[in-house]
Amino acid sequence: MSQKLSDKIVRNLEAPLPRRPIGDPLGTERPTNRIEYDTEVKGFGVRVTSAGARSFVLNYRTRGGQERRYTIGAFPGWKTSSARKEAEEWKRRIRNGEDPLAALEADRTAKTMAHLWERFSDEHLPQLRPSTRQDYRAVAEKYILPKLKDRPVADVNFEDIDGLRRGVTKRGAPHQANRSLAVLSKMFSLAIRWRWRPDNPVKGVQRNPDEKRHRYLSGDEVNRLTAVLATHKDQQAANIIRLLLLTGARRGEVQAARWADIDLSAGTWTKPGATTKQKTLHRVPLSAPALQLLADLRKANGDGEFVFPSTGAKGHRVELKKNWAALCEAADVQGARMHDLRHTYASILASSGLSLPIIGALLGHTQPATTARYAHLFDDPLRAATERVGAFIGGHPAADVAPTNGGST
Numbered sequence: 001m002s003q004k005l006s007d008k009i010v011r012n013l014e015a016p017l018p019r020r021p022i023g024d025p026l027g028t029e030r031p032t033n034r035i036e037y038d039t040e041v042k043g044f045g046v047r048v049t050s051a052g053a054r055s056f057v058l059n060y061r062t063r064g065g066q067e068r069r070y071t072i073g074a075f076p077g078w079k080t081s082s083a084r085k086e087a088e089e090w091k092r093r094i095r096n097g098e099d100p101l102a103a104l105e106a107d108r109t110a111k112t113m114a115h116l117w118e119r120f121s122d123e124h125l126p127q128l129r130p131s132t133r134q135d136y137r138a139v140a141e142k143y144i145l146p147k148l149k150d151r152p153v154a155d156v157n158f159e160d161i162d163g164l165r166r167g168v169t170k171r172g173a174p175h176q177a178n179r180s181l182a183v184l185s186k187m188f189s190l191a192i193r194w195r196w197r198p199d200n201p202v203k204g205v206q207r208n209p210d211e212k213r214h215r216y217l218s219g220d221e222v223n224r225l226t227a228v229l230a231t232h233k234d235q236q237a238a239n240i241i242r243l244l245l246l247t248g249a250r251r252g253e254v255q256a257a258r259w260a261d262i263d264l265s266a267g268t269w270t271k272p273g274a275t276t277k278q279k280t281l282h283r284v285p286l287s288a289p290a291l292q293l294l295a296d297l298r299k300a301n302g303d304g305e306f307v308f309p310s311t312g313a314k315g316h317r318v319e320l321k322k323n324w325a326a327l328c329e330a331a332d333v334q335g336a337r338m339h340d341l342r343h344t345y346a347s348i349l350a351s352s353g354l355s356l357p358i359i360g361a362l363l364g365h366t367q368p369a370t371t372a373r374y375a376h377l378f379d380d381p382l383r384a385a386t387e388r389v390g391a392f393i394g395g396h397p398a399a400d401v402a403p404t405n406g407g408s409t
Contacts, residue, residue: 005038007080010046010054018050044087046075051158051204056083060094070100071198111196113156114149119194120187131252134318136183143168143180154197156188162205174208181205215340216347217333224331232330237323239297240308244338246290248345248363251338256316257307259298267291271364282364 003009016032035057037045043059054075061067070090072083090100117140125133147164148156161184168177185202192200217225222245229238243254253271261270271282286294297307306316324338342363349359 015052058087217344228330244341
């Protein structure tokens with residue numbers, strides 16, 4: 001039943017069920033939508049999709065008698081009162097001979113996904129950390145643009161996005177499929193702000209299950225890796241790996257490290273918010289081996305800006321994949337990523353009995369839940385502690401406790 005729309009009514013409207021192909025009860029569900037019209041402004045209403053998206057619309061007739069539907073914008077970005085005023089203004093302009101869809105359609109057909117990516121790259125990517133920018137570009141160039149670059153932004157729909165996700169997943173890259181959805185969702189959010197389209201077609205697309213990896217190098221693996229670092233032909237890459245092991249920092253933080261942020265006399269590294277994942281300043285103490293490594297690098301590199309400058313170009317060292325693969329092969333380390341060095345650093349701290357708050361502070365975590373993934377590593381120091389109590393109470397020497405995780409899970 002039609003009623004005067006309000007934010008509360010729009011928010012609580014029930015989404016329609018998706019359709020299945022006729023005669024095929026097991027077929028793929030197809031999105032549907034319903035429109036609830038307003039009683040105050042004729043033709044003004046809200047469209048609700050089976051995915052739960054809500055957008056304000058205006059039905060109208062052109063002077064030539066053609067029935068059309070103009071999408072004002074998505075809720076809750078648009079409030080009902082503002083959308084109603086917009087509809088009233090368009091109705092006045094339509095009576096004067098304007099057609100809100102005519103100019104919009106011409107503009108939309110001129111803007112493709114390639115244009116959206118270009119503006120996204122120019123205006124949004126510079127606000128992100130260098131490693132995030134690199135990640136976004138890699139995902140866009142490998143998965144998104146080859147499939148969608150020539151499509152008009154306004155024409156991309158739910159099925160296109162879900163098809164891209166399924167295609168990338170079938171190629172054996174479920175995590176990259178999820179990353180593609182994240183990048184596309186942000187792109188379309190900005191497209192809405194720029195009025196290139198009224199809604200986000202990524203909304204409602206199901207992500208792949210994303211299992212968190214918990215890979216820690218064992219003591220033997222760390223020993224083998226540090227041994228091959230000494231003979232690796234690219235010692236700058238080797239030193240980056242060494243500093244990753246010694247600090248538990250993220251790869252992007254180490255690669256982008258500046259001498260201005262490192263105080264060798266105080267033994268601290270102050271990471272600017274622009275380089276950290278949490279976008280907050282993070283000050284950490286440096287161990288004696290880390291300080292010795294940095295002091296040697298400072299002596300060898302002189303007064304450059306970056307600790308690990310790029311060779312033959314401005315900026316800092318970026319590419320390490322080939323070096324990491326070669327080092328892992330030489331050290332016989334299987335299935336490990338460079339990011340797992342951060343996990344290894346945390347596992348050593350936990351196995352030494354340090355508390356989760358201390359580990360979180362060293363790693364730069366702002367949420368306790370992020371550090372909680374290392375909680376199971378406290379089993380060994382806890383078992384050793386309870387054995388000491390048992391020995392004291394029972395009057396027997398404490399039993400030796402062997403680590404249970406073997407350094408990896």
